[in-house]
Amino acid sequence: GAVVSQHPSWVICKSGTSVKIECRSLDFQATTMFWYRQFPKQSLMLMATSNEGSKATYEQGVEKDKFLINHASLTLSTLTVTSAHPEDSSFYICSARGISTYEQYFGPGTRLTVT
Amino acid sequence: AQSVTQLGSHVSVSEGALVLLRCNYSSSVPPYLFWYVQYPNQGLQLLLKYTTGATLVKGINGFEAEFKKSETSFHLTKPSAHMSDAAEYFCAVKTSYDKVIFGPGTSLSVIP
Numbered sequence A: 001g002a003v004v005s006q007h008p009s010w011v012i013c014k015s016g017t018s019v020k021i022e023c024r025s026l027d028f029q030a031t032t033m034f035w036y037r038q039f040p041k042q043s044l045m046l047m048a049t050s051n052e053g054s055k056a057t058y059e060q061g062v063e064k065d066k067f068l069i070n071h072a073s074l075t076l077s078t079l080t081v082t083s084a085h086p087e088d089s090s091f092y093i094c095s096a097r098g099i100s101t102y103e104q105y106f107g108p109g110t111r112l113t114v115t
Numbered sequence B: 001a002q003s004v005t006q007l008g009s010h011v012s013v014s015e016g017a018l019v020l021l022r023c024n025y026s027s028s029v030p031p032y033l034f035w036y037v038q039y040p041n042q043g044l045q046l047l048l049k050y051t052t053g054a055t056l057v058k059g060i061n062g063f064e065a066e067f068k069k070s071e072t073s074f075h076l077t078k079p080s081a082h083m084s085d086a087a088e089y090f091c092a093v094k095t096s097y098d099k100v101i102f103g104p105g106t107s108l109s110v111i112p
Helices: none
Strands: A004-007 A010-013 A019-025 A030-038 A044-051 A067-073 A076-081 A090-098 A104-106 A110-114 B003-005 B010-014 B019-021 B024-026 B032-038 B044-050 B056-058 B064-068 B073-078 B087-094 B100-102 B106-111
Touching: A004 A090, A010 A019, A019 A030, A019 A090, A019 A110, A030 A067, A030 A076, A044 A067, A044 B100, A076 A090, A104 B044, B003 B087, B003 B100, B010 B019, B019 B106, B024 B073, B032 B064, B032 B073, B044 B056, B044 B064, B044 B073, B073 B087
Parallel strands: A010 A110, B010 B106
Antiparallel strands: A004 A019, A019 A076, A030 A044, A030 A090, A067 A076, A090 A104, A090 A110, B003 B024, B019 B073, B032 B044, B032 B087, B056 B064, B064 B073, B087 B100, B087 B106
């Protein structure tokens, strides 16, 4: 149980285009989802926290207009990287937390490459 | 504010030797502590966690960690390293705001 999927697993896009990444909790309802980015050989940095049905809370330094997060249902959150640039190339990982639990379950990650 | 440090960005051990990965945390509230493993180009897998109760926590793949409040530490150990243990290991602490803060990670290499 407690499986989180991400789609796509990898994506290449051209500079200036937008990319949407999906994060789904497959067998539980996720009231809260978290989005992280990870640069090569570095740790995970929390970008934002999203609660179902409400606006996401972004960490300091993360541009909310560039990284659009939607958490429209208890099983789906999306991250849209708008007007992507090469510096946005990174590994994006989501995690989901269910109702009445402290534990987060992580997705497999999405590798974004902007050319 | 909570934070996590991991001493040693890279650790090498011989196959069959003891694995010791160090983690120290700071937290203003009783911490929830975690160890995760990440293989190349993959997500995170939970190895073990400490919430309350017994301070020696056993996890998957033969790993264990001991919560020492007096030392604010949560070091990860495994008695005998296996080649398949080579990966990146992250210590993490759950904050009072319900976020998980990760340490910088330790890359473990296992020498045959």
